[in-house]
Amino acid sequence: xxxxxxxxxxxxxxxxxxxPVQPARTTMLDQYVHAAPGPQHALDVFAGDWWxxxxxxxxxxxxxxxxLFADERITWAIEALGGVAGRTVLELGPLEGGHAYMLEQAGxxxxxxxxxxxxxxxxxxxxxxxxxxxxTQFLLGDFxxxxxxxxxxxxxIVASGVLYHTRNPVELIHxxxxxxxxxxxxTHYYDRERVAKVAHMVHRFEEGRPAExxxxxxxxxxxxxxxxxETTRFAGGSEEYSSWLGRDDLFGALAHAGLSDIRVGVEExxxxxxxxxxxxxxxxxx
Numbered sequence: 001x002x003x004x005x006x007x008x009x010x011x012x013x014x015x016x017x018x019x020p021v022q023p024a025r026t027t028m029l030d031q032y033v034h035a036a037p038g039p040q041h042a043l044d045v046f047a048g049d050w051w052x053x054x055x056x057x058x059x060x061x062x063x064x065x066x067x068l069f070a071d072e073r074i075t076w077a078i079e080a081l082g083g084v085a086g087r088t089v090l091e092l093g094p095l096e097g098g099h100a101y102m103l104e105q106a107g108x109x110x111x112x113x114x115x116x117x118x119x120x121x122x123x124x125x126x127x128x129x130x131x132x133x134x135x136t137q138f139l140l141g142d143f144x145x146x147x148x149x150x151x152x153x154x155x156x157i158v159a160s161g162v163l164y165h166t167r168n169p170v171e172l173i174h175x176x177x178x179x180x181x182x183x184x185x186x187t188h189y190y191d192r193e194r195v196a197k198v199a200h201m202v203h204r205f206e207e208g209r210p211a212e213x214x215x216x217x218x219x220x221x222x223x224x225x226x227x228x229x230e231t232t233r234f235a236g237g238s239e240e241y242s243s244w245l246g247r248d249d250l251f252g253a254l255a256h257a258g259l260s261d262i263r264v265g266v267e268e269x270x271x272x273x274x275x276x277x278x279x280x281x282x283x284x285x286x
Contacts, residue, residue, distance in 0.1 A: 042129060049119075051064045051066050051235070054127075054130070068095070068096065069097075071098060073265065073266070074158070074160070080265065081156050083107075084155075087109055088154045089103055089156050090154040090157045090180070091112070091113040091159075092159045092160075093120075097123070112137050112139060113138050114141060114146055144171075152179045155182065159186075160184070160185070160278075161187070163187040164189070171214075173254060173257050174216075174253070174257045177254075181259075181283040182282050183254075185278070185281065186276065186278040188271070189246060189274075189277060191274070194269055195275075198273065201273060215256070219249060223241060223242050223243070224241045225241065259282060259283055261284050262280070264279045266278050
């Protein structure tokens, strides 16, 4: 703002003494890269905005702080799913592409990865180009609308960090069960006592309300994002609120949808954002 004011005053002065007025430098020129091509330039399009650090051969590149391209949750998920080599995988909410990268490294035949955030989608494309992913197709759109359509079937689905960002989590669970027999999920769930201990979360929740989907009765706890949506680092759902399930309703919904063979991974009751749990849920015999 100050630079623009100084430039305007200089132009006025030049005009007053009869000197030719030099046009102000347009900020569009700042969008150009003048150095030789390199992967860091692509990452720097979102400089300061990355969540993920890059894996092994790309570790010297500067991105974010979290090892999401070497996520222990996904390492466990691949094993608990019985491997993904040669299998088709659907991923929900890829954020920056780290989990898709791991699935490719584990031999997945193809990965469809759906992201609703335009910013996150573009970061996924940057990560895909930088790391050389070949068998992942990133799609921009709402995965809930995608799953409401019939005909989508996958050998496995990876849904990490998405259920608690939806408004109708039981509907999503049922639609996931229509699309696969093997589901990995990492999610937060609502526990009044535990959430009450998290100062930055407790004020976001409203009282539970009864709900029903496909004959399954449950309780939803509305969680309001509030000020979180006002930052470019917002990584939540597509509305100003989401609905959380309690732990019993979470597993009840899975069983009701037919995914009753459940293997729990890591459960963190004291997670900084509220209780979290990872698990693989399968159709019996799958």
